[in-house]
Amino acid sequence: MKTYKELYTIIEQQIKSLNYNNEPRELYDPITYMLSLGGKRLRPVLVLMASDLFGVDIKKSIQAALAVEVFHNFTLVHDDIMDNADIRRGMPTVHKKWNQTVAILSGDLMMIKAIDLLCETETLNLKKLIAVFNKAGAEVCEGQQIDMNFESRNDVSVKEYIEMITLKTAVLLGASLQLGAVIADANNADEKHIYEFGKNIGIAFQIQDDILDSFGEGDKVGKKIGGDIATNKKTLLYLKALELSNASTRSTLENLYQFKHENTDTKILSVISIFKELNVLDEAEKLKQYYLAEAFSHLNQIKVEAIKKEILQNTAVELMQRMS
């Protein structure tokens, strides 16, 4: 079994060898640009990891892994337009560096190129591979739309929030692992379990992300504390706080989230102080642990020697620790 680091190195090499030097340059350069911005390459690594787990040469899964990474970057390019984001991984977003037309079109092209890469996979089960890929792809779009809808809603429940993050971020982690399993011809039960492992880990990751925005150590997390609060993002902590607060605290919290306050630091401190008062961190931690337990329960049920599964378990734990 190869480690995360080994697989990451393979993915990095493969990404560098992708050749999008076609014309018109405005359309193809953003693909190379986005892929050069780096990142954990979690999704493509998961594709390879699942293939490795089920005993197939990871070479067979490289194209599918790249497909997932290109697809993921396509969603980032379009999301950045919708979120009006200027910066991605410390660099200008595509619609800022070029313009909105380029961002829409090169995003569209990346989606097409992702399917092209997926189709390069040597498999007798291309139809299933695409079905897994497209199901997650459609769900990512659904999750993003639901997230957008949340912005103008004041009655979002924790349950709805979990559904949203499941669609927007978790299913693609599950699908990445599932693709690796399909290529390795794993049996249906194992395929299902590895998908559920990835999905539940993904939910736990997102909860962790929400927690760190309010309770992380800024330097370690690599971004400023309270970014979600400053932009009125309805995170799990905020929704839990609303759920647990009395009428007066609820009203204070809702008022703080009414406007994008100019004096953001004061706002962030006030909100975090309410979060502490209501002990939402404990609640969020409990929920995170629930999804982690779900994930590991599915991992346990996979019919593969325990020693081989350790790498997946360790990866999940390490990523969670690296985030904290």
Add this chain to the structure above:
Amino acid sequence: MKTYKELYTIIEQQIKSLNYNNEPRELYDPITYMLSLGGKRLRPVLVLMASDLFGVDIKKSIQAALAVEVFHNFTLVHDDIMDNADIRRGMPTVHKKWNQTVAILSGDLMMIKAIDLLCETETLNLKKLIAVFNKAGAEVCEGQQIDMNFESRNDVSVKEYIEMITLKTAVLLGASLQLGAVIADANNADEKHIYEFGKNIGIAFQIQDDILDSFGEGDKVGKKIGGDIATNKKTLLYLKALELSNASTRSTLENLYQFKHENTDTKILSVISIFKELNVLDEAEKLKQYYLAEAFSHLNQIKVEAIKKEILQNTAVELMQRMS
């Protein structure tokens, strides 16, 4: 062989039976909305026509035909954002009726759903089917980007213009026919010829479209004369005129295209008068006839009884006449 009208009726029925009643509604309703706006359904009809020509039951090609229509509508939704268009087939565009986020995301989803439909095709050659589809898909994106680039360029040649319309509109007509041929297991030479037939017909259609903007009968064409001129669109006629004009006429023409004039009617009359003076209509007609001849030459080379090919020839001629 089934007629255009018969195939059109089948496509209309099939489109009505597509079910996009999922959640969130903002994401799925625009698909149903766009598909309900009608149109000639030229691309899906061509898929069926090619299958019919090569002797396979058109039922086998319905899903691929729908895939092409959904893909085409995805490009329209995104193009309308880029073109800042308010109206599509007399109805509000998706980004006007909903908003830009919905238009980007539902467009993305339509692209995914198009691939899903394509994958429902019963074929041993799914990989090839997707390759044909995606090649045209990527080229449509390229064509749209090149068209966008033309807006800020003053040195576009007629050759570049033909390349642009080939990518932006013609290749998808060729690919539609090719998909029908692939599903019917046509031989490679015939597949190539039917693609070239569609591509060249597509170029001729677009030239006809450019001609009608200046020289059509407004009522018959269904849109106001001079729309392209009013919006400074660099059509074939405009580029031909620049090519044929002396320094003084060139300067007049370029000045007329410098601003979106408030007094549009005067501008349109002035431009058309220059077009007449330079006889660009004849030049455009010659070019159109060239591509029509190319198209029919490829059609002739297809190894199928002549009588069967007549329906494709007649369809092309009728569509061209209906436009004029």
